[in-house]
Amino acid sequence: MPLDDHTPDQTPGEARQFKVVGTRPLRPDGIDKVTGRARFGADMSAPGMLIGRVLRSPHAHARIRSIDTSKAEALSGVKAVVTRADFGPGDDDVADILDNCMAGEKALYDGHAIAAVAATSAAIARKALKLIDVDYEILPHVTDVDAAMKPDAPVLHEGLSDETVPEGVSQNVVHRVEFGHGDVEAGFAKADKVLERTFKTAATHQGYIEPHACLATMGADGIADLWVCTQGHYMVRNTCAAILGIDQGKLRVTASEIGGGFGGKTTVFLEPVALALSRKANRPVKMTMTREEVLRATGPTSSTSIDVKIGMNKDGKITAASADLRYQGGAYPGSPADMGSMTAFAPYDLENVKTVGWDVVTNRPKAAAYRAPGAPMAAFAVESVVDELAKGFGLDPLDVRLKNAAREGTKSSYGPTFPAIGLEATLQAAKDHPHWKAPLGPNQGRGVACGFWFNFGGDTCVSLNITPDGTVTLTEGNPDIGGSRASMSMMAAEELGIPYDQVRTVIADTGALGQNEVTDGSRVTFAVGLATIKAARNAKKVLCERAAMVWGIDPDAVEWVDGCARPAGDNAGKFPPMSLKEIAAIASNTGGPVAGHFEVNAEGAGVSFATHMVDTEVDPDTGAVKVVRYTVFQDAGKAVHPAYVEGQFQGGAVQGIGWALNEEYIYGEDGRLQNPGFLDYRIPVASDLPMIDTVILEIPNPGHPYGVRGVGETSIVPPLAAIANSVSEAAGVRMTSLPMSPPKVLAAIQAG
Amino acid sequence: MVMVKIWGSLTSATDGQAEVEIEATTLKELLDGLSEKYPAIRPQLQRGVSVSIDGKIYNDSWFQPIREDSEVVLLRRIVGG
Amino acid sequence: MSQIHVTTKINGDTTEYLCDPEETLLDVLRDRLGLTGAKEGCGTGDCGACSVTVDGRLVCSCLMLGAEADGSEITTIEGMAEGEKLHPLQQKFLEHAALQCGICTPGILVAAKSLLEKNPSPTEEEARYWLAGNLCRCTGYDKIIRAVMDAAEEMRRAS
Numbered sequence: 001m002p003l004d005d006h007t008p009d010q011t012p013g014e015a016r017q018f019k020v021v022g023t024r025p026l027r028p029d030g031i032d033k034v035t036g037r038a039r040f041g042a043d044m045s046a047p048g049m050l051i052g053r054v055l056r057s058p059h060a061h062a063r064i065r066s067i068d069t070s071k072a073e074a075l076s077g078v079k080a081v082v083t084r085a086d087f088g089p090g091d092d093d094v095a096d097i098l099d100n101c102m103a104g105e106k107a108l109y110d111g112h113a114i115a116a117v118a119a120t121s122a123a124i125a126r127k128a129l130k131l132i133d134v135d136y137e138i139l140p141h142v143t144d145v146d147a148a149m150k151p152d153a154p155v156l157h158e159g160l161s162d163e164t165v166p167e168g169v170s171q172n173v174v175h176r177v178e179f180g181h182g183d184v185e186a187g188f189a190k191a192d193k194v195l196e197r198t199f200k201t202a203a204t205h206q207g208y209i210e211p212h213a214c215l216a217t218m219g220a221d222g223i224a225d226l227w228v229c230t231q232g233h234y235m236v237r238n239t240c241a242a243i244l245g246i247d248q249g250k251l252r253v254t255a256s257e258i259g260g261g262f263g264g265k266t267t268v269f270l271e272p273v274a275l276a277l278s279r280k281a282n283r284p285v286k287m288t289m290t291r292e293e294v295l296r297a298t299g300p301t302s303s304t305s306i307d308v309k310i311g312m313n314k315d316g317k318i319t320a321a322s323a324d325l326r327y328q329g330g331a332y333p334g335s336p337a338d339m340g341s342m343t344a345f346a347p348y349d350l351e352n353v354k355t356v357g358w359d360v361v362t363n364r365p366k367a368a369a370y371r372a373p374g375a376p377m378a379a380f381a382v383e384s385v386v387d388e389l390a391k392g393f394g395l396d397p398l399d400v401r402l403k404n405a406a407r408e409g410t411k412s413s414y415g416p417t418f419p420a421i422g423l424e425a426t427l428q429a430a431k432d433h434p435h436w437k438a439p440l441g442p443n444q445g446r447g448v449a450c451g452f453w454f455n456f457g458g459d460t461c462v463s464l465n466i467t468p469d470g471t472v473t474l475t476e477g478n479p480d481i482g483g484s485r486a487s488m489s490m491m492a493a494e495e496l497g498i499p500y501d502q503v504r505t506v507i508a509d510t511g512a513l514g515q516n517e518v519t520d521g522s523r524v525t526f527a528v529g530l531a532t533i534k535a536a537r538n539a540k541k542v543l544c545e546r547a548a549m550v551w552g553i554d555p556d557a558v559e560w561v562d563g564c565a566r567p568a569g570d571n572a573g574k575f576p577p578m579s580l581k582e583i584a585a586i587a588s589n590t591g592g593p594v595a596g597h598f599e600v601n602a603e604g605a606g607v608s609f610a611t612h613m614v615d616t617e618v619d620p621d622t623g624a625v626k627v628v629r630y631t632v633f634q635d636a637g638k639a640v641h642p643a644y645v646e647g648q649f650q651g652g653a654v655q656g657i658g659w660a661l662n663e664e665y666i667y668g669e670d671g672r673l674q675n676p677g678f679l680d681y682r683i684p685v686a687s688d689l690p691m692i693d694t695v696i697l698e699i700p701n702p703g704h705p706y707g708v709r710g711v712g713e714t715s716i717v718p719p720l721a722a723i724a725n726s727v728s729e730a731a732g733v734r735m736t737s738l739p740m741s742p743p744k745v746l747a748a749i750q751a752g
Numbered sequence: 753m754v755m756v757k758i759w760g761s762l763t764s765a766t767d768g769q770a771e772v773e774i775e776a777t778t779l780k781e782l783l784d785g786l787s788e789k790y791p792a793i794r795p796q797l798q799r800g801v802s803v804s805i806d807g808k809i810y811n812d813s814w815f816q817p818i819r820e821d822s823e824v825v826l827l828r829r830i831v832g833g
Numbered sequence: 834m835s836q837i838h839v840t841t842k843i844n845g846d847t848t849e850y851l852c853d854p855e856e857t858l859l860d861v862l863r864d865r866l867g868l869t870g871a872k873e874g875c876g877t878g879d880c881g882a883c884s885v886t887v888d889g890r891l892v893c894s895c896l897m898l899g900a901e902a903d904g905s906e907i908t909t910i911e912g913m914a915e916g917e918k919l920h921p922l923q924q925k926f927l928e929h930a931a932l933q934c935g936i937c938t939p940g941i942l943v944a945a946k947s948l949l950e951k952n953p954s955p956t957e958e959e960a961r962y963w964l965a966g967n968l969c970r971c972t973g974y975d976k977i978i979r980a981v982m983d984a985a986e987e988m989r990r991a992s
Binding site for chain 3: 024026027029030031032033034035036037038039040042043045123206207208209210211257258259260261262288290291481482483643644646647650651653654655677678679683684685686687688689691692
Binding site: 162163164176177178179180181206262263264266336338339342354356368369370371372373414415416417418419453454455456457458520521522523601603604605703713 | 757759760761764770792795802804806807808809810811812813816823825826827828830831832833
């Protein structure tokens with residue numbers, strides 16, 4: 001039996017009738033969150049705790065000749081000071097993470113952590129930082145991706161370029177990847193028109209409102225406890241254990257409520273440092289980041305430079321497509337250029353396609369994942385060219401996409417053949433929607449774009465336990481960033497046939513379960529949901545066995561219907577059904593407490609497609625862009641809690657709006673970040689936006705019992721392109737650089 | 753024997769072939785087989801790969817069965833955010 | 834440097850505390866008084882997650898010193914519900930799923946309550962502009978605005 005046989009139970013072609021799944025109950029953590037009771041990363045304290053703060057490099061690139069911490073250590077109230085010397089070598093696979101958390105030989109970006117102190121108050125800690133003397137040898141720096149690739153660029157690391165990198169480029173180019181099939185040159189030769197364009201996007205930040213925060217307690221014996229806001233407390237445990245050289249089981253990590261992550265909290269920054277300080281001071285240490293630290297020194301996205309070339313015939317058929325994607329991932333290897341290369345042309349059925357991705361290092365903070373890492377920028381570039389070609393032939397942009405749309409059986413641009421997918425459904429829904437036909441006013445333009453993301457599964461554990469009074473506790477290991485506790489309770493209630501409010505889902509600390517993959521990859525409703533359903537089915541088996549015992553019949557002759565065990569087959573009707581509560585009440589008499597659990601490396605997640613449609617209005621005198629109307633069309637497979645699915649669509653779209661119109665990392669000539677605050681790093685506010693309309697399509701994922709697909713990430717992939725297409729229409733000039741802030745739009749209008 | 757598709761830049765490790773034949777009935781046998789037949793592919797395998805089998809993506813499941821007629825595609829390791 | 838003694842009223846309760854001269858009201862609420870509902874999102878008055886009211890006026894508590902609160906009446910998110918009875922805004926936020934991670938929720942609720950006290954019938958535009966000082970990264974504001982408008986309607990009906 002294949003490991004991933006989680007095929008849906010319904011007969012093909014017959015939709016299952018759900019009782020709880022698909023409704024909109026209130027979330028279990030709701031009252032805590034609207035009353036201020038919920039405890040986030042910075043809301044915890046411990047007796048005797050110290051406050052930790054980090055000293056950060058003011059230079060974009062510098063050799064650290066020496067660090068003198070003696071004056072800081074002597075300051076009254078300071079209980080510990082750490083530098084890289086306080087950390088061992090750590091495991092190889094966390095070497096970059098360790099270096100990012102605490103610089104070794106070099107400071108590699110403005111804000112890079114150099115040292116840290118723990119003191120009895122924040123004021124003393126800040127004073128102590130000023131007493132640390134660092135002798136820097138300032139080196140030339142580079143922050144632009146194309147500049148960093150040039151052979152004469154300042155080099156960050158010697159010898160990191162791997163076997164894929166060709167001759168003639170800087171050592172800052174660490175990896176090259178290529179995908180595709182067919183013969184693009186032959187394809188271009190056949191086209192009625194070939195269009196080539198270059199696009200640039202600035203780096204952006206996930207922008208979660210909650211800065212990183214943790215509270216660490218570690219003893220000399222290596223036993224430690226950590227409270228932290230994170231997307232994955234098991235990842236924190238394993239990474240910190242590897243960095244500090246302790247057994248994973250010795251470190252117990254508790255995930256607080258998390259105030260946003262979007263990928264930026266899928267790694268560690270403060271946590272190993274807080275643990276090291278705590279061990280040295282032998283007291284709990286609380287560390288939080290300021291907003292400036294978050295922007296300077298956590299994990300923004302890549303800035304990119306992308307060339308796209310597409311050949312199209314006048315009937316709208318694409319004959320060939322290629323892209324060269326250059327992504328800088330900050331000071332260490334690992335930009336998502338490969339993801340960009342794989343997703344760029346995914347919505348298209350192409351005979352000839354080629355994408356090349358370049359991973360480049362620069363003197364910027366180490367990039368972390370941001371919601372569909374690598375995909376939004378690639379979609380921006382590709383969808384802009386498709387749009388321009390379509391309009392050049394006087395064709396409807398949605399029709400062109402439908403004509404070339406990937407469908408079941410299409411060989412994707414990154415290799416695999418697609419199973420059943422929802423792209424055409426989203427395009428057709430977009431075409432049929434009133435938004436598509438609505439009239440536009442002066443200086444207004446409409447844009448559409450498609451987007452794609454993979455989704456994945458990963459390690460998941462769920463333990464479902466039944467209390468003596470017949471209520472259910474569901475223990476899982478994935479921090480809830482979007483309402484997933486409600487969805488798990490719903491799926492458990494659906495399986496057990498009991499009311500939603502009889503199930504309480506809790507996210508347990510790392511001591512309670514073995515291992516759980518991070519809350520990312522749009523995986524939780526898919527993987528944790530699947531494990532929940534299986535755990536519930538295992539519990540039902542036990543419940544039926546207990547009823548069988550009481551009735552004196554074979555357990556195979558008992559079925560579970562509407563929340564009760566009842567005799568089936570020849571024994572049908574012989575005994576009244578036993579409810580879950582009734583069986584729970586006699587659990588001790590029939591063998592012991594009743595539970596079901598399920599551990600799995602969930603595979604078989606389905607891919608997710610979306611089409612976005614947006615109207616914008618451009619002020620020709622100022623270049624300011626107003627978003628007038630926005631509609632999201634996305635395939636969710638099965639919407640367990642429709643309000644939370646809508647929330648993901650809307651949130652992703654708005655992050656995309658910010659990325660397209662305002663957000664950018666601005667580095668000065670000196671390599672320092674010029675706008676590390678929410679005033680000048682401008683994310684969308686309520687007055688910038690209209691309502692975000694949503695249309696949920698449901699093309700079931702064959703790999704999940706209820707057909708669930710991940711939705712969290714795909715919604716950020718189309719907006720950059722849709723808005724660029726819309727603004728280009730409204731302004732009368734093709735925009736090729738993000739963000740499309742007022743000065744840039746105005747300059748483009750005046751030049752064009 | 754299973755046919756495995758290799759992405760463009762990785763074909764330098766498989767003597768330029770975009771599709772190679774490996775004796776394997778499970779994912780682990782496939783990766784071990786590739787490693788043995790094409791030693792130049794080992795650095796990439798060590799860095800991590802995802803494998804698409806009949807359109808579904810697998811990350812670490814060693815004993816995921818692969819049929820002779822399965823479509824198998826080697827991919828970069830998929831990460832999310 | 835000696836600490837400053839402050840007497841104030843918080844959510845209707847007379848409260849005394851000592852604080853350092855440079856401590857913000859936000860620091861005092863969170864670290865000295867255990868009122869962690871107000872959050873620090875930026876420390877520079879740009880995100881609104883620390884919103885409280887001082888003598889009926891909506892302020893960012895990160896931009897005010899703890900010492901300045903002497904003699905004032907402060908309300909925070911902790912004072913919004915009456916015992917177990919949620920304020921209509923709180924209830925509507927739950928019904929409309931107007932929160933995802935919830936970190937901005939206390940600040941937005943305090944700000945929205947302040948809006949409806951001054952303007953019981955805001956238009957959508959007025960609500961959006963009033964709340965422009967409260968950043969939310971998860972929701973895109975759609976369900977938040979719907980919840981605020983719905984609560985406003987319910988409160989008008991009840992009065």
